[in-house]
Amino acid sequence: MANADFHGCPVRNVLDRIGDKWTTLILLRLSREPCRFSALRRQVPDISKRMLTLTLRNLERDGMISRTVFPTKPPSVEYALTPLGRSILGPLGALVLWADERFSEIRENRTRYDALEAG
C-alpha cells in the first residue's frame, strides 16, 4: 500500500478526501437532502458514473454517508449523510465561505504575479 507513512495522520487522511475532485461537491449536495444515484449524476455536472461510484464508496467506507437499497424494479439506491458526515459540514462550510470571500483577491494576486514573471 502506498503512502503507508500517512496512514496515522488524521489531517492528511481528511485532506486527501476533501481535496479530491468530487467529494466536497457530493457532501454539499447531500447536505440539502438525501439523493439517489441518478439524481446526483444530474446535479453534479460532468461527473462520470465511475467517479461518482468511487466517491460514494469511499464516503460510505468512512461512515460519512449511508447507502439504502430499495428492492424496486429496477432498483433504486438512496444516499444520505450520517451524523459523522453532517458533523464535517461546519468546518467545510467555513472553508467554502472563506473561498467565496477571498477568491477575487487571490485571482488578482495571481494575475499580478504572472504579469511580473512575464516581464
Place this chain on the structure above:
Amino acid sequence: MANADFHGCPVRNVLDRIGDKWTTLILLRLSREPCRFSALRRQVPDISKRMLTLTLRNLERDGMISRTVFPTKPPSVEYALTPLGRSILGPLGALVLWADERFSEIRENRTRYDALEAG
C-alpha cells in the same frame, strides 16, 4: 490549460491548494513564525527541495505568503504569512480539529467496512 472549467470556481481553487500534499503543512508551520527555506525543509519531514519550492511559489503567487531575500553571502530567504494567508488559519484550524476528533471513528468505520467486504 487543463481544467479550464474550474478556473471560475472558488471552492475548487481553494481545495486544489489545501488538498495537495504539502500546502497545509507549510501554512501551519509558518503560522507559528516566519521561516527560512532550509528550516522549512528540516521541520517539514520528507519534503523534497523541488516540492518545497513549488509549494512556496504557488502560495506566493496566491498572495498567501511573502518572500524576502536577504542579500547576505550565501543568500538567505525568509517566508512569512501575509494577512490573506493568516485569514485562512481559522477555517483550516476548524478542519484540523475535526480531523483530530473524528479520525479514530473514521478508522474504525474503515476496518469494519473492509472486514465485511472480505467476508
Place this chain on the structure above:
DNA sequence: CCGGATCCGACGGGATACTG
C-alpha cells in the same frame, strides 16, 4: 437503474544532478 471491469492519457510528485 445502479453499478463493475478494463484500457489509457494526464498529472503530481520523488530522485538525482547541476547552478549562482
Place this chain on the structure above:
DNA sequence: CAGTATCCCGTCGGATCCGG
C-alpha cells in the same frame, strides 16, 4: 544557501463496454 532542470513512475480520473 536556495533554488533549477531532467527523468521517471504511480495514481487519478475519463471513456467505453459489460452485467444484475
